[in-house]
Each structure stands twice: as structure tokens, then as C-alpha cells.
Amino acid sequence: MKRIGLIVNPVAGMGGSVGLKGTDGNVEEARRRGAVPHATDRATAALGRLAGKTDLVFITCSGSMGADALKGAGITDFEEVYRYTGESSQADTKNAVKAFLKNGVDLVLFCGGDGTARDVFDITGRDVPLLGIPAGVKMYSAVFAVDPASAADLVQAFDRHRLRDAEVMDVDEDAYRANTLKTRLYGIARTPALAGKTQAAKAVYEEADEERAKAAIAQFVDEIMLRGTLYIIGAGTTTEAIARRLGIKKTLLGVDAVRDRRLVATDCDEKTLLALADKYPDTRIILSPIGAQGFVLGRGNQQISAALVRKVGIKNLIVIATPHKLAEIKHLYIDSGDPDLDREFGDSLQVISGYRIAQRKKIHH
Numbered sequence: 001m002k003r004i005g006l007i008v009n010p011v012a013g014m015g016g017s018v019g020l021k022g023t024d025g026n027v028e029e030a031r032r033r034g035a036v037p038h039a040t041d042r043a044t045a046a047l048g049r050l051a052g053k054t055d056l057v058f059i060t061c062s063g064s065m066g067a068d069a070l071k072g073a074g075i076t077d078f079e080e081v082y083r084y085t086g087e088s089s090q091a092d093t094k095n096a097v098k099a100f101l102k103n104g105v106d107l108v109l110f111c112g113g114d115g116t117a118r119d120v121f122d123i124t125g126r127d128v129p130l131l132g133i134p135a136g137v138k139m140y141s142a143v144f145a146v147d148p149a150s151a152a153d154l155v156q157a158f159d160r161h162r163l164r165d166a167e168v169m170d171v172d173e174d175a176y177r178a179n180t181l182k183t184r185l186y187g188i189a190r191t192p193a194l195a196g197k198t199q200a201a202k203a204v205y206e207e208a209d210e211e212r213a214k215a216a217i218a219q220f221v222d223e224i225m226l227r228g229t230l231y232i233i234g235a236g237t238t239t240e241a242i243a244r245r246l247g248i249k250k251t252l253l254g255v256d257a258v259r260d261r262r263l264v265a266t267d268c269d270e271k272t273l274l275a276l277a278d279k280y281p282d283t284r285i286i287l288s289p290i291g292a293q294g295f296v297l298g299r300g301n302q303q304i305s306a307a308l309v310r311k312v313g314i315k316n317l318i319v320i321a322t323p324h325k326l327a328e329i330k331h332l333y334i335d336s337g338d339p340d341l342d343r344e345f346g347d348s349l350q351v352i353s354g355y356r357i358a359q360r361k362k363i364h365h
Contacts, residue, residue, distance in 0.1 A: 005100030009112030298335030
């Protein structure tokens with residue numbers, strides 16, 4: 001029997017769709033902007049694939065920190081070892097994991113983002129492996145499954161003798177909200193290993209050749225931009241190069257909208273983007289996958305939601321990446337939160353990688 005300690009951060013990822021770039025310390029602001037919790041749904045999606053597995057024993061927390069997700073997945077035979085009241089906190093996460101360890105869990109399965117990963121790792125260290133169901137805004141750490149379904153596959157295949165080292169990353173939330181990406185290695189955890197099911201830590205490329213490649217991509221995209229068309233431009237330094245060529249100051253870690261070489265809206269949330277797509281029926285979305293991870297959707301750009309992609313159309317997505325970044329990415333990943341939409345992307349995407357140069361890159365499903 002495998003004893004799985006399940007913990008859910010109920011508010012993880014709430015800041016993403018409303019453009020907060022993170023939820024730590026911003027839960028009330030996220031709610032004020034209309035954010036809806038989705039971590040329990042993400043956990044339930046993973047757990048639903050584990051219902052009926054007789055070799056798994058779940059140990060968890062009360063309510064929305066675990067029990068609700070298990071019940072939602074049809075798993076009713078579990079042990080509740082930690083109860084909390086009010087709004088769950090960082091202290092609740094750590095105390096719950098301590099309770100798991102006292103109850104001899106083999107694996108801590110958590111649902112949240114990088115902050116939750118760090119809190120769990122603070123207690124487990126390298127003594128007990130951990131695995132994340134991705135539900136945060138950024139998720140730069142390598143302890144996360146690529147999506148909820150992959151998390152379920154990893155739990156089923158879990159074997160203490162088949163583990164890998166995985167980076168837990170510390171992201172400076174205040175700097176991130178101020179458009180500066182500052183990360184450091186927080187620690188090296190152990191996590192289940194299964195090819196293609198876990199993500200890599202984000203990589204940042206700064207070489208001079210990268211800047212030349214970004215400039216070439218920006219020149220080509222500038223030339224193919226159509227008059228009267230709205231361009232929603234995702235986060236990142238590659239997309240920023242396009243804005244710079246247009247003479248526009250971009251929100252580096254946010255999503256902006258441009259039409260006829262003029263800024264229409266900056267640092268947009270999902271609601272704003274949907275309204276703009278309604279106003280301008282001819283809309284394109286420009287995205288760049290996260291370095292080393294390969295995520296086109298679902299990491300750091302939740303403003304570009306499944307609803308927005310459906311409204312604009314998959315055919316109107318423009319994906320860009322430098323040759324170096326593409327070489328470091330084995331596959332692309334789509335984790336929009338809508339599995340049906342993810343499958344509609346097919347087996348590959350065309351990626352603009354230079355001036356009038358494009359490559360087809362396989363999508364991992």
C-alpha cells in the first residue's frame with residue numbers, strides 16, 4: 001500500500017486570471033477583482049483518475065485543504081489528520097505536512113504553486129518525496145506534474161526506488177509584480193520519475209546571440225502584423241522584443257494589447273482581454289513558451305484563458321521562440337485548464353524562430 005498525504009492550497013492561482021502575477025499576500029485583492037478559486041477543481045481532476053485504486057491510502061486535511069477534493073473525486077475512504085478553521089495559511093500547510101509525516105506517508109501530493117512547494121519542502125526536505133498538481137500562477141519549480149492527469153499517472157507509478165532530484169525555486173513575488181523576474185534555487189527535493197510527466201525548472205537565456213534572435217523574430221512579426229487587427233501579446237523577453245520594435249513599452253511579465261502599432265491596454269486580466277476580443281473580432285495572440293519547460297499556456301499567463309483562446313481561435317495563435325530556447329525544449333505543453341481544448345491543438349505547433357524562419361515543434365499530450 002502507498003500512503004499519500006494530500007494537501008490543497010485553496011487559494012492557489014487565484015491571482016493569475018485577474019493579472020496579479022501571483023496570489024501570495026493578494027488573496028483579498030484577487031477576490032475583489034472577481035477571481036474564483038480553482039485549486040480544488042485541479043486536485044479533483046487528478047484524484048478522479050485515482051478513484052478505485054486499491055493500493056492507495058489517502059491521508060489529508062479537512063475541507064478545502066484536501067477532503068473536499070477527495071470527496072469530489074468519489075474517494076470517500078480516507079483519513080483526516082489535520083483540521084483548520086478560517087482562511088488556510090502557510091502555517092496550516094506546514095503543520096499539515098508535519099501531521100502527514102507523523103502518520104508515515106510515502107509521498108506528499110500537494111496542489112498549489114511555487115509558494116506551496118516551498119512550504120511543503122520546508123517540512124519534508126529530502127526525507128519524503130513530494131509532487132505538485134499545478135494550480136499556481138507561475139510554477140517555475142521542477143516538482144510539478146505537467147498537468148493534473150500527469151500527476152495521477154505519477155502517483156500510480158510511484159516507487160520509492162525510482163525518484164529524481166527536482167529544483168524547488170524561490171521567486172521574489174514583489175519583484176515579479178514590479179516586472180522583474182528574480183529567482184533562486186531554494187532546495188533540491190525528490191519527486192516521482194516518469195518520462196514526459198514532470199516539468200523542468202524555468203531557464204533564463206541572456207546570451208548576445210539570444211538578443212539577436214529576438215530582434216530577428218521581432219522584425220518578422222512586425223512585417224506580418226495586419227492593420228486593424230488586435231494583437232494580444234503575452235509575457236516574456238521574446239515578446240517584449242516585438243513591443244520594443246514597435247516603440248511600445250511592454251509589461252514584461254504581463255499581457256498587453258496592441259492595434260495599429262499603438263498600445264490599446266496594458267497588464268490585462270482575463271475579463272479585459274475577453275472584452276477586447278469582443279470589440280475587435282479580428283484578434284491574434286502572440287505567445288512564447290517558457291524556457292526549458294515548454295509551456296505555451298498555463299504557466300504565468302492564465303489571463304489568456306481557455307475561453308479567450310476559443311473566442312480568438314487556435315489558428316490565430318502566433319507562437320515565437322529563439323532557436324536556443326527551442327533546442328532546450330523537448331516538447332511543447334498546453335495546460336489551459338480545458339482538456340478538450342488542449343487536445344484540439346493537435347500534435348504540433350508552428351513556432352516562429354527567426355526572420356521568415358519557423359519550426360514545427362511536437363506537443364506532448
